[in-house]
Amino acid sequence: MSLEFLNELNPQQRQAVCHTQGPLMIVAGAGTGKTRTLTCRIAYLVREAGVDPANILALTFTRRAAWEMKQRIAHLLGEKESMLQEIGTFHSVCAKILREEIPVLGYDRDFVILTDEEQIDLLREAGAKNRAEARACLKQISAFKNRHRAETGAPPLFSEYQAALKQRNAADFDDLILLVLRLFETYPEILNRYMDRFRHILVDEYQDLNPPQYMLVHLLTGPDQNLCVVGDADQAIYAFRGAQVENFLNFQEDYPRAQILRLEQNYRSSPVIVKAAEQVVSRNTLRMEKRLWSDAETGERIRIMEVGDEKQEAGWIVSRIEKLLGGTSMFHHDTDRVQAGEDPGQYSFSDMAVLFRLRAQARPLQAAFEQAGIPCRFLSGERLDRRPEMRQVRPMLRFLADPEKDAVLPAMIKASLIALSKNREQSSLQDLIRELSGICNLDEATLRSLKAMASHYPDQTWGSALPFFLQDLSLGRESDLFDPRAQAVTLLTMHAAKGLEFPVVFICGLERGLMPYARDGNPSADEIEEERRLFHVGITRAMKELYLLHARKRILYGKPLPGEPSPFLKDIEEALFQANILQKKSRPPQKENPQLGLF
Amino acid sequence: MKFIADLHIHSPYSRSTSPQMTLPNLDQWAQLKGITLLGTGDFTHPAWFAEIGNKLAPAEEGLFSLKESNRKDEEIPASCRGEIRFMLSAEVSCIYSRDGQTRKVHNLILARDLASAAKINEALSGIGNLKSDGRPILGLDSRDLLQITMEASPENILIPAHAWTPHFSVLGAFSRFSSIEECYGDLASAIPAIETGLSSDPPMNWRLSGLDRFTLISNSDAHSPAKLMREANLFDTDLSYPAVREALRADRNSKTFLGTIEFFPEEGKYHYDGHRSCGLRSTPEQTRGYNGLCPKCGRKIVVGVLHRVEDLSDRPKDHKPPAAKPFQSLVPLQEIIAEVFNVGVGSKRVQKEYMRTLSALGNEYTVLTAAPVTGIAQAISNELAEAVRRVREGKIHIDPGYDGEYGKIKIFEPEERTLASGQMGLFT
Numbered sequence A: 001m002s003l004e005f006l007n008e009l010n011p012q013q014r015q016a017v018c019h020t021q022g023p024l025m026i027v028a029g030a031g032t033g034k035t036r037t038l039t040c041r042i043a044y045l046v047r048e049a050g051v052d053p054a055n056i057l058a059l060t061f062t063r064r065a066a067w068e069m070k071q072r073i074a075h076l077l078g079e080k081e082s083m084l085q086e087i088g089t090f091h092s093v094c095a096k097i098l099r100e101e102i103p104v105l106g107y108d109r110d111f112v113i114l115t116d117e118e119q120i121d122l123l124r125e126a127g128a129k130n131r132a133e134a135r136a137c138l139k140q141i142s143a144f145k146n147r148h149r150a151e152t153g154a155p156p157l158f159s160e161y162q163a164a165l166k167q168r169n170a171a172d173f174d175d176l177i178l179l180v181l182r183l184f185e186t187y188p189e190i191l192n193r194y195m196d197r198f199r200h201i202l203v204d205e206y207q208d209l210n211p212p213q214y215m216l217v218h219l220l221t222g223p224d225q226n227l228c229v230v231g232d233a234d235q236a237i238y239a240f241r242g243a244q245v246e247n248f249l250n251f252q253e254d255y256p257r258a259q260i261l262r263l264e265q266n267y268r269s270s271p272v273i274v275k276a277a278e279q280v281v282s283r284n285t286l287r288m289e290k291r292l293w294s295d296a297e298t299g300e301r302i303r304i305m306e307v308g309d310e311k312q313e314a315g316w317i318v319s320r321i322e323k324l325l326g327g328t329s330m331f332h333h334d335t336d337r338v339q340a341g342e343d344p345g346q347y348s349f350s351d352m353a354v355l356f357r358l359r360a361q362a363r364p365l366q367a368a369f370e371q372a373g374i375p376c377r378f379l380s381g382e383r384l385d386r387r388p389e390m391r392q393v394r395p396m397l398r399f400l401a402d403p404e405k406d407a408v409l410p411a412m413i414k415a416s417l418i419a420l421s422k423n424r425e426q427s428s429l430q431d432l433i434r435e436l437s438g439i440c441n442l443d444e445a446t447l448r449s450l451k452a453m454a455s456h457y458p459d460q461t462w463g464s465a466l467p468f469f470l471q472d473l474s475l476g477r478e479s480d481l482f483d484p485r486a487q488a489v490t491l492l493t494m495h496a497a498k499g500l501e502f503p504v505v506f507i508c509g510l511e512r513g514l515m516p517y518a519r520d521g522n523p524s525a526d527e528i529e530e531e532r533r534l535f536h537v538g539i540t541r542a543m544k545e546l547y548l549l550h551a552r553k554r555i556l557y558g559k560p561l562p563g564e565p566s567p568f569l570k571d572i573e574e575a576l577f578q579a580n581i582l583q584k585k586s587r588p589p590q591k592e593n594p595q596l597g598l599f
Numbered sequence B: 001m002k003f004i005a006d007l008h009i010h011s012p013y014s015r016s017t018s019p020q021m022t023l024p025n026l027d028q029w030a031q032l033k034g035i036t037l038l039g040t041g042d043f044t045h046p047a048w049f050a051e052i053g054n055k056l057a058p059a060e061e062g063l064f065s066l067k068e069s070n071r072k073d074e075e076i077p078a079s080c081r082g083e084i085r086f087m088l089s090a091e092v093s094c095i096y097s098r099d100g101q102t103r104k105v106h107n108l109i110l111a112r113d114l115a116s117a118a119k120i121n122e123a124l125s126g127i128g129n130l131k132s133d134g135r136p137i138l139g140l141d142s143r144d145l146l147q148i149t150m151e152a153s154p155e156n157i158l159i160p161a162h163a164w165t166p167h168f169s170v171l172g173a174f175s176r177f178s179s180i181e182e183c184y185g186d187l188a189s190a191i192p193a194i195e196t197g198l199s200s201d202p203p204m205n206w207r208l209s210g211l212d213r214f215t216l217i218s219n220s221d222a223h224s225p226a227k228l229m230r231e232a233n234l235f236d237t238d239l240s241y242p243a244v245r246e247a248l249r250a251d252r253n254s255k256t257f258l259g260t261i262e263f264f265p266e267e268g269k270y271h272y273d274g275h276r277s278c279g280l281r282s283t284p285e286q287t288r289g290y291n292g293l294c295p296k297c298g299r300k301i302v303v304g305v306l307h308r309v310e311d312l313s314d315r316p317k318d319h320k321p322p323a324a325k326p327f328q329s330l331v332p333l334q335e336i337i338a339e340v341f342n343v344g345v346g347s348k349r350v351q352k353e354y355m356r357t358l359s360a361l362g363n364e365y366t367v368l369t370a371a372p373v374t375g376i377a378q379a380i381s382n383e384l385a386e387a388v389r390r391v392r393e394g395k396i397h398i399d400p401g402y403d404g405e406y407g408k409i410k411i412f413e414p415e416e417r418t419l420a421s422g423q424m425g426l427f428t
């Protein structure tokens, strides 16, 4: 194979790709071609440095990122060889290790990963007085686990909960990593085996590692220190989950031999957008010096839009999207909502995204899109197993996977399931799901979700596919369910938008109290820095057009906000944007103020 | 048997559609018009689909009829009464990008039976929202819609709707596909027909050799009952879904699909180019002279159907392929009456005269095409008889439509009207 792909890299990217020995940190600003660099690096390791693909481990934060890397590597190396590397999220890689090794810790290989709901039931049994208390406990326990050996003592019911988990041969989501840590710390021979196997480790989004993930990476890193981490301190947005941006900033202290390379040329966004993003984040103190730049065409100015309230905000976004598409129905042409001769351009619904700080902001937007009949989807980033429909199905699937196990199911259903088990080696997962829907009346949405997930196992009998399928349901996210053929406007939080890019981005709710979000009272200096990074992430999702919206009036969780623009907006220099004010009610909602009619 | 079919209409669940488009009203109006087979429209909408299930009963294979209890026979003149059949139909607006360009294509779907329609609905509800519009907007490539349609039943049919209109059609100026094959790719061979739309007629379509293999069909795309059959199809085959499907797929020499009833294309909203807001109507030559830009506002001129046909055609204007189907160009009867009275088409007087005409002479199709001119004169008036004669002979004047503005029909010259009343005076 040729190394032609090297020609498509810039000098810094090429340096990162060709650095094959010893620790390496790639400081990669938003849109600087990080994934391309990582995947080319893997291809280079295999093709040029002669590394056995099976010796490579790549850890990502999302299944989507892992999937994208696999796709690109398959493109570079070919389907077959790309299968040999271990590329996955922290959780999926750990689950895989545990399926092999967990017996030494006193669990069976077929341990189950509990859903939220099951965790709550377990805590109730362990002594929580009611569901609310169980939920509160769960939150503390998860926070405790993610900080790993924090100074503070264990939260209430912790040991009871852990004992109950083990007794059930079960683990929760956080345990997946903690159990692997325990395994490696207790059994050095097992650790050595994996260290020997994973001689080249790549870690994406290094700034977002929480302490257990950080420890895992460092345990696994062998004496050669072939560890390559990629990240961007300016995109660290998971402190609330225990992530420590300091890990990132201290990499060189952890690995004094480390080489540090910076990717600063942004290929994603217009220079206007890149500049604005830099101006916002450069107010932070906790960061690593870098200078994002772009040599693309200057691009459209950013539009800052003041609206009356969240309803008007949603309405304006919808009508803007209709305009960008040159009208989505005859109505727009008949009523001159879209000007005749306006070019429908190049966009599709999926080229547009609406970003916001809190999930609660999604509802009025969804309503406005629904009313306009414009396809949209809310990427909540929610874990699949939190969806109510999954709770209904999982016990049955588990029972089918292992009828020996106790299952809390009505006898009638058990009997039907046992009858179903007879064709476990004949029929497919799709067939099984169809049968299940007959047994327990699955609603349309559930059925669709399950079928979408099952479509990954087209040629296997359900008997062999079921354990993997169950794990998918445990580790999957809602976004795994979307039909890839359907183009839709994406609604998502700025957190969920990390790693994505869209030609057109609307960020709404840019008001004091919401951005930076003040959970209770005044955010601390650290929190403000984190919120600023979050805004930076939001801005850098946009490739061509960026709209920033703030409202004069908004009720959040029943309380009115002050209605002032976010202080972050002041950090963007005036030359980069144009501001408009949308007046209320006096005229039809979609008409803009003529004096300010700059659009 | 010979019958008229209008397969593309909309329910009240579609945007800007009259609440009068109920199944009983459709049944009634189809009889007034002379239609035998009518599309239900909008089967993708859950509420309308439920109504179809409740109010219609299975008739011949794949077709339905209005249940007795819903009929309004007493309101229909005896001269027009007939048996109406429905076929499951829907229109989907596909808005997506392909090769870096926005594409907006309307597609007409005909479903084999309720089960096939339900399968399509299930698949599409995973793609987008079917509830907010009877003509749902989906971010789905037309090719994938075709695949979903054919997977639901290989006997389903997808037909590119009003194939030439500038904004929402496969060949229209803004969707920028230059052939059916470019849009539907590997599956294009599953498409038996294209809908020519109001602003084009068969001779315009004959100018593209690439369209020779498609049956050219026409439908009203009605949003209110009175608009039914302004375009329609003539079949001579069994009254059943499989027979209609066979007729659409048949070789051009077969005599099961007889041809179409057409609008005068000039009357269509997008025949010429222009700018409605600037009052600019331009012929394709004029538009080219303006370099495609409106001389008044400087924005792009909306390129109409005639212009687009000229751009894509590979044959001269008067070319007629062998075995091309015949067609009849008509003007809706209510418009003719309105022209006779020189009043608006929606006026009470027109409605009254319309019903009087049908009661005396039979359904609208009969009046427009078959009733002897002398008979019309005797039963109704000399003026109406003369107007119908002129329409049949194509001797009318039309200011062509452009940029969403319907063309203006003139059957009589101003000097033929008496100055005093503005009414017809030529025979009095």
Ligand SMILES: [Zn+2]
Residues within 6 Å of the ligand: B091, B106, B161, B162, B168, B221
């Ligand atoms: Zn249409």
Ligand SMILES: [Zn+2]
Residues within 6 Å of the ligand: B275, B277, B278, B280, B294, B295, B296, B297, B298, B299
């Ligand atoms: Zn103009």
